[in-house]
Amino acid sequence: MFNQYQxxxxxxxMFEAQDVPRPHYESVFGQLAELSSSAFxxxxxxxxxxxxxxxxxFTVYNDDNGVERIFPFDLVPRIVPxxxxxxxxxxxxxxxxxxxxxxxxxxxxxxxxxxxxxPPELIYSAQMFRREMIHVNVPNNIYIHVxxxxxxxxxxxxxxxLEDNGRTPSGVSYVxxxxxxxxxxxxxxxxxxxxxxIEDYPxxxxxxxxxxxxxxxxxxxxxVLTPGIFNSAYYEHSFLARQMGVExxxxxxxxxxxxxxxxRTTAGLRRVDVxxxxxxxxxxxxxxxxGDSILGVPGLMTVYRCGNVALANAVGTGVCDDxxxxxxxxxxxxxxxxQDPILKNVHTYNxxxxxxxxxxxxxxxxxxxxxxxxxxxxGMLMGHISTxxxxxxxxxxIKSDPRNFIAQPIVELSQHPSLVADHxxxxxxxxxxxxxxxxxxxxxxxxxxxxxxxxxSLVVNSSQGGGSKDTWVVEDVR
Amino acid sequence: MLLSITHTTDLLYSDYxxxxxxxxxxAPLQEQYQHRLSFGLDIGPxxxxxxxxxxxxxxxxxxxxxxxxxxxxxxxxxxxxTDQRSTRLEHFPDIWIRDANFDYxxxxxxxxxxxxxxxxQLRELAESAIPKGNPRSPVKxxxxxxxxxxxxxxxxxxxxxxxxxxxSITDILAHGRGxxxxxxxxxxxxxxxxxxxxxxxxxxxxPDRQRLRGYTQTHAWVEIYFPSxxxxxxxxxxxxxxxxxxxxxxxGRNYQDVPPNKGVxxxxxxxxMEVAVHSEELLSIPLELAAERTGALNxxxxxxTRLDTKEQQAEQEQQEQQEQQQQQQ
Numbered sequence: 001m002f003n004q005y006q007x008x009x010x011x012x013x014m015f016e017a018q019d020v021p022r023p024h025y026e027s028v029f030g031q032l033a034e035l036s037s038s039a040f041x042x043x044x045x046x047x048x049x050x051x052x053x054x055x056x057x058f059t060v061y062n063d064d065n066g067v068e069r070i071f072p073f074d075l076v077p078r079i080v081p082x083x084x085x086x087x088x089x090x091x092x093x094x095x096x097x098x099x100x101x102x103x104x105x106x107x108x109x110x111x112x113x114x115x116x117x118x119p120p121e122l123i124y125s126a127q128m129f130r131r132e133m134i135h136v137n138v139p140n141n142i143y144i145h146v147x148x149x150x151x152x153x154x155x156x157x158x159x160x161x162l163e164d165n166g167r168t169p170s171g172v173s174y175v176x177x178x179x180x181x182x183x184x185x186x187x188x189x190x191x192x193x194x195x196x197x198i199e200d201y202p203x204x205x206x207x208x209x210x211x212x213x214x215x216x217x218x219x220x221x222x223x224v225l226t227p228g229i230f231n232s233a234y235y236e237h238s239f240l241a242r243q244m245g246v247e248x249x250x251x252x253x254x255x256x257x258x259x260x261x262x263x264r265t266t267a268g269l270r271r272v273d274v275x276x277x278x279x280x281x282x283x284x285x286x287x288x289x290x291g292d293s294i295l296g297v298p299g300l301m302t303v304y305r306c307g308n309v310a311l312a313n314a315v316g317t318g319v320c321d322d323x324x325x326x327x328x329x330x331x332x333x334x335x336x337x338x339q340d341p342i343l344k345n346v347h348t349y350n351x352x353x354x355x356x357x358x359x360x361x362x363x364x365x366x367x368x369x370x371x372x373x374x375x376x377x378x379g380m381l382m383g384h385i386s387t388x389x390x391x392x393x394x395x396x397x398i399k400s401d402p403r404n405f406i407a408q409p410i411v412e413l414s415q416h417p418s419l420v421a422d423h424x425x426x427x428x429x430x431x432x433x434x435x436x437x438x439x440x441x442x443x444x445x446x447x448x449x450x451x452x453x454x455x456x457s458l459v460v461n462s463s464q465g466g467g468s469k470d471t472w473v474v475e476d477v478r
Numbered sequence: 479m480l481l482s483i484t485h486t487t488d489l490l491y492s493d494y495x496x497x498x499x500x501x502x503x504x505a506p507l508q509e510q511y512q513h514r515l516s517f518g519l520d521i522g523p524x525x526x527x528x529x530x531x532x533x534x535x536x537x538x539x540x541x542x543x544x545x546x547x548x549x550x551x552x553x554x555x556x557x558x559x560t561d562q563r564s565t566r567l568e569h570f571p572d573i574w575i576r577d578a579n580f581d582y583x584x585x586x587x588x589x590x591x592x593x594x595x596x597x598x599q600l601r602e603l604a605e606s607a608i609p610k611g612n613p614r615s616p617v618k619x620x621x622x623x624x625x626x627x628x629x630x631x632x633x634x635x636x637x638x639x640x641x642x643x644x645x646s647i648t649d650i651l652a653h654g655r656g657x658x659x660x661x662x663x664x665x666x667x668x669x670x671x672x673x674x675x676x677x678x679x680x681x682x683x684x685p686d687r688q689r690l691r692g693y694t695q696t697h698a699w700v701e702i703y704f705p706s707x708x709x710x711x712x713x714x715x716x717x718x719x720x721x722x723x724x725x726x727x728x729x730g731r732n733y734q735d736v737p738p739n740k741g742v743x744x745x746x747x748x749x750x751m752e753v754a755v756h757s758e759e760l761l762s763i764p765l766e767l768a769a770e771r772t773g774a775l776n777x778x779x780x781x782x783t784r785l786d787t788k789e790q791q792a793e794q795e796q797q798e799q800q801e802q803q804q805q806q807q
Contacts, residue, residue, distance in 0.1 A: 113582055120582030125589065134533035168805070230802040256499060256542050259528045280805050286742045287499050294794065295801050298742045299499035302528060302540045 001040070001423045002033055008426055011157045011414040013078060024081045024474060027192045032076065037422040040075070043185045044419065047073055050184070056177050056235060071174055072467030074418045077182060078429065078449040079193070085445070085473045088151070088159060091342035092433060093441040094333060096147050099166060099320050100437060101336040103143035106319060107133045117335050118328045122352070125403050126325065127373050128167075128318025130281060132288055136305050139212045140439065143314035146205070146276075147435045148172070148448075151343070153414035160411065161343050162430065163326060166317040168278045171448045171468075172201060172434050173236035176243075178470040179446070194475040196445035201434070202243035205276075208438035209244075212310035213273040220273035222246045223263060225254070227279050227295050237278050251279070256299035261309045274310045281315050323372040323406045324350050346411055351402040360407040361398065364391045367407040369398070382458065384410055413458055416469070418451055428452040430460050431471065446471045479560045479722040480760040483682050485696070487739055488752040489550040495745030496784050498543045502739050503728040504554035505529075505537040505770075506681070510708075512726055516557040516767045522775025523547050534735060536728040539772075545779040548747065552739065553775065557760070557767065558725050563711070565719040567620035572704045574608075574619040576673055584703065587675040592732035593646040594667045600651060603629070604668035619674065623702050623712060626668055630661060631717035643733065658715040659733055662698040665714040666732070675703035677729050679711060680736040684723040684757045696738060696755055699724065725757075745784050 007018060014025045021029040032040075051070045080088070105112050106123055107130075113120040123129050148169030150162040179198055183190050206222070213220035226237035228250050241248035247263065254272065255262050262269035277284065283293040288301040303309045319325065327348040330341040349356040349367070360367060369381040381394045398405045415426035433447035450460035451467045460466040485504055506514045519527060525541045532538050543550065580588065590596040607625040609617055637655040647667050650660040662678055669676035683697035699713040699720055711720025728736035743749075786794070 120585055121589075124582070124585035131533045131586075135531075227802040227805050228798060230799045231805055232803070233805075255497065255544065257544055258526050258542075278805075283801060283805070287501060287740065291742065293801060294797055298497065299540065299542050302501075302530070305530060306528065 001035070001037060002029075002417070003423065005417065005424055006426060008415060010412045010426075011153055011155055012426060013153075013414055013416040013429070024079050024476075028077065028079065028189065031189050031192070032424075040419065041422070044075055047075060047181050047185050050181050051177070054177070056174070072451075072453060073178060073181065074427075074451050074453075074467050074469040075182075075185065076417050076419065076424065077186075077189075077470045077472050078416055078431075079472045079474055080431075082196075082473060082475050085196075087342060088433065089443045091159070091161075092147075092149055092435050092443050094337065094339060094342055095149065095161065095164065095329065096144060096435050096437055096441050098329065098333040098336050099147070099164060100142050100144055102320055102332045103314070103317055104141045105336075107136065107316060112332065112335055115335075117331050118325070122322075122324060122328075123319060126319050126322045128281070128316070128322055130316035130319070132301060132305075133314070133316040137307070138314045139215065139307075139310050142437050143317050144320075145208055145212070145312040145314075145437050147437070148432045149435065151431045151433065152346075152411055155412050157414065159343055159431075160346050161329070162346055162411075163323065164321060164329070165432075166321050167280065167313060169432070169434070170233040170236050170278070171432055171450075172444070173239040174468050175434070175444070175446060175448045175471070176201060176239075178448075178468060182470040193472060196473040196475075198444055198446040201436075201444050202240060204436050204438075204442050204444075205240065206244040206246070208436045208442075209274045209276055209310075209312055211438040212312060216307075217273055221263070221271060222274040222276065223249045223254075223272055225249055225251065225275050225277040225279055225297075227283070231278075233278065240276070246276075251283075251295045251297050254297045254300075256297060256303055259303055259306060259308055261297065261300060261303050272309060274312065276312050281318060284311075284315065318373070321373075323348070323370055324352065324403065326406075346408050349407040351398050351405040351407065356407075357398065357402050360405075361395055364395060366410065368410055369394050369405055369407045372404050372406055382410070410458065413452075413460075416449075416451070418453070418467075418469075420455075425455065427455070428458055428460065429469070445473045479684070480763065481558050481560065481682075481684055481723075481725060481757055482760050483554075483556045483558065483684075483725060483755065483757045485554040485556075485682070485738070486754045486756075487550075487552040487554075489552075489741075490750045490752075491548045491743075491745070491747035492750075493745060493747030494546045494548050494780075494784060495743045495747045496544060496546045498547070498550065498741055498743040500541055500550075500739060500741035502539040502541075502552065502554070503532075503536050503680070503736055504552075504556075504738055505539065505727065506556050506558045507536070507726045507728070509726070511561045511563050511722075513559040514556060515559060515763060516555075516769060518553075518555045518768065518771045518773065520551075520553040520555075520773040520775050522551045522777030523779035524774035524776075527772045534729055536730075536736065543779060546782055546784060547777070547779040549777055551775050551777055556725075557764070559763075560722040560725060562722045563720070565721060567624055567710070567712075567719065568618065570618070570620045570704050570706055570710075572619040572706050573616040574622045574672070574674070578673060580675060580703075584675045586731050587677045587703065588670055588673065589731075590667070590670060592734045593644075594663050594670070594732050595646045595648055596667070596671070597648060597651070600647065600664075600667050601671045603633075603651070604671040607668065608672070619702075619704060622672065622674070623669075626665060627712055627714055627717050630665060630714045634661065634664070636661075636715060643737075658698045661714040662700050663732060665700045665712075669700070669702060677701050677703075677709070678732050678736060679720075679726055679729050680733075680738065681727040682725040682755060682757060683713075684725065684759070686723050696727075696753065697724070698733070701729065746786065746790055 144166040148165045224241040285300040413428040417424040418427040434444040640655040650656040666676040701709040730736040
């Protein structure tokens with residue numbers, strides 16, 4: 001099955017050289033190589049059936065072929081040795097700590113702006129800078145309670161941060177489901193490693209949410225607020241609510257009365273203390289944000305401001321998700337923590353800067369151009385595979401609104417063996433670990449490895465036809 | 479000047495509505511030239527009111543009425559002491575510098591946004607207001623501001639019902655007519671085009687002997703930042719300096735930051751609003767004066783639920799589906 005495997009001249013997770021697996025992959029390589037193609041196919045069918053039966057789906061927008069899909073699952077596990085993971089973990093803890101300090105700072109003293117570390121114009125022109133949050137205090141001064149940071153590996157295998165998703169990152173339910181299914185389909189393979197557990201995530205999330213209300217009540221009522229059944233991540237919202245044993249609600253199930261938030265139940269109104277909201281800021285409160293939103297809870301912001309309800313994540317975290325703010329994260333780490341960043345950024349050209357902008361316009365065919373507030377792989381240009389028309393279209397967009405665009409050099413993501421028909425081929429992957437921040441950061445011991453299932457493709461987003469694989473953090477072999 | 483102001487807002491709905499949530503910006507500001515001695519708020523149907531400061535320092539009163547109702551009445555009464563201000567702009571020492579660097583805290587008052595839309599036409603108009611003179615001698619900021627006021631007075635006509643609260647300054651530039659809100663947005667736009675920090679003020683204008691326009695209503699005007707004096711109010715609608723008969727209620731980047739009342743409700747009833755403002759000069763401070771109080775007006779509301787028609791429900795569901803798919807990440 002590995003006979004035709006090509007290394008393609010990029011970093012390969014499994015192989016050091018042709019047919020030479022890295023030490024932590026030796027056991028997987030050995031067992032998979034012995035497996036016949038038909039045995040592997042049988043396991044694959046088992047896994048697919050299991051996903052379908054449990055209704056583990058996501059929704060693709062702008063697609064006429066039935067909107068609900070199962071998230072393609074790739075059976076070959078990705079393995080990260082503990083020594084490598086320790087570095088990632090420390091890097092992520094450092095990053096989320098700095099990002100939270102940044103959020104608190106921009107909504108309070110604005111030291112980082114006054115000292116010119118981050119250009120104030122950049123923040124004041126950011127769509128996601130919520131002036132409503134200025135001078136508002138949030139529990140423990142923590143804004144980003146759940147973060148899903150996207151990591152990639154370059155040609156030399158260095159981990160780089162591609163973006164920080166500090167608003168409402170999704171995907172964690174697939175991590176947990178992938179693991180459950182891997183254990184069922186490959187029990188022996190799984191047992192041959194000492195894989196770190198990830199099953200404590202829902203418990204840790206619940207603790208983290210409880211801590212948000214600890215100064216007010218002993219036994220807080222917690223809810224998960226979903227946009228509703230048509231949202232792409234609805235499966236995940238219901239999954240997490242079930243795992244934590246809390247109610248799943250929509251905006252219309254909540255009501256503000258006398259400066260508290262209540263949930264409508266069959267036994268009358270019940271006060272809500274903490275909302276794990278999976279609804280964007282824009283839709284959260286029509287009185288404060290988008291007036292035409294019917295998904296939100298009118299008056300919620302007033303209650304939030306008074307501290308009578310806690311939200312996770314806090315309102316306004318989008319300011320550090322802005323892709324034009326991302327290049328300043330290493331400077332934030334230096335500024336707030338006096339440390340050197342453990343995880344490096346991908347070099348980014350800020351189109352608001354005139355010289356950067358000119359470079360971008362001249363080199364559109366070598367760069368990835370992204371909208372500063374986009375996500376999910378929508379609205380971006382992959383320069384090297386784009387047509388002249390697409391490039392011209394983006395050039396016009398950039399010129400008319402430079403603040404809204406950034407560009408990055410095309411990073412050759414690392415590859416990992418994936419099952420294609422009856423053999424293995426290299427496919428590009430990234431890694432999204434999840435970090436919780438209650439009293440202190442807790443990094444999940446694993447994450448979502450996303451796979452670009454098309455040959456040569458560099459886009460791993462599930463909305464763009466990506467799949468996922470289980471990620472094993474294993475104790476070192478030697 | 480000691481002023482007593484009563485601001486009555488009547489909201490009438492064509493059908494019963496419920497879950498009304500509102501934010502009011504009706505309490506006059508406490509600041510250098512203006513002292514709020516008393517503020518009262520009466521709201522019906524009866525409810526509880528929560529107040530807080532927004533990020534600009536304006537006082538907001540928020541409330542919700544969850545039961546069914548078809549009218550809301552809000553009566554805001556204030557007693558305010560205002561002082562005469564420095565009004566001789568041309569004597570201010572400040573020089574207008576086209577590429578001056580301001581502290582970043584002025585960002586919000588220099589960037590365009592909301593209904594204050596940048597355009598070549600706006601910039602051309604603003605440039606035409608720069609006083610001509612010896613190109614080497616510095617231009618005074620006060621002279622630029624006076625010239626902007628005069629330009630608006632000469633070229634634009636006050637006329638109601640041409641624009642509404644959603645009009646941007648491209649509208650007034652196109653037909654040359656509008657009300658105080660349009661004049662204010664226009665003046666702010668021109669000032670920002672010339673790199674002069676400017677902000678929106680909403681408040682009340684007490685009529686004086688000169689018969690200032692817009693006196694029976696709430697009013698809007700502009701504040702320009704003079705480094706030597708701080709924020710100075712000027713009124714483009716009346717081509718004058720904001721004096722002691724101007725009562726400031728809220729400041730903002732543009733109208734969207736300062737509406738006197740803003741609300742959402744559930745139900746298909748259409749809202750109609752009537753506003754009446756009455757002001758009078760007092761000779762002495764009333765002895766019995768509550769600094770701040772809220773009360774209830776006796777208007778009816780009912781228990782029960784609102785019934786939507788099938789069509790309304792279907793429409794609602796369709797909108798929900800669309801919004802659910804607009805979420806990110």
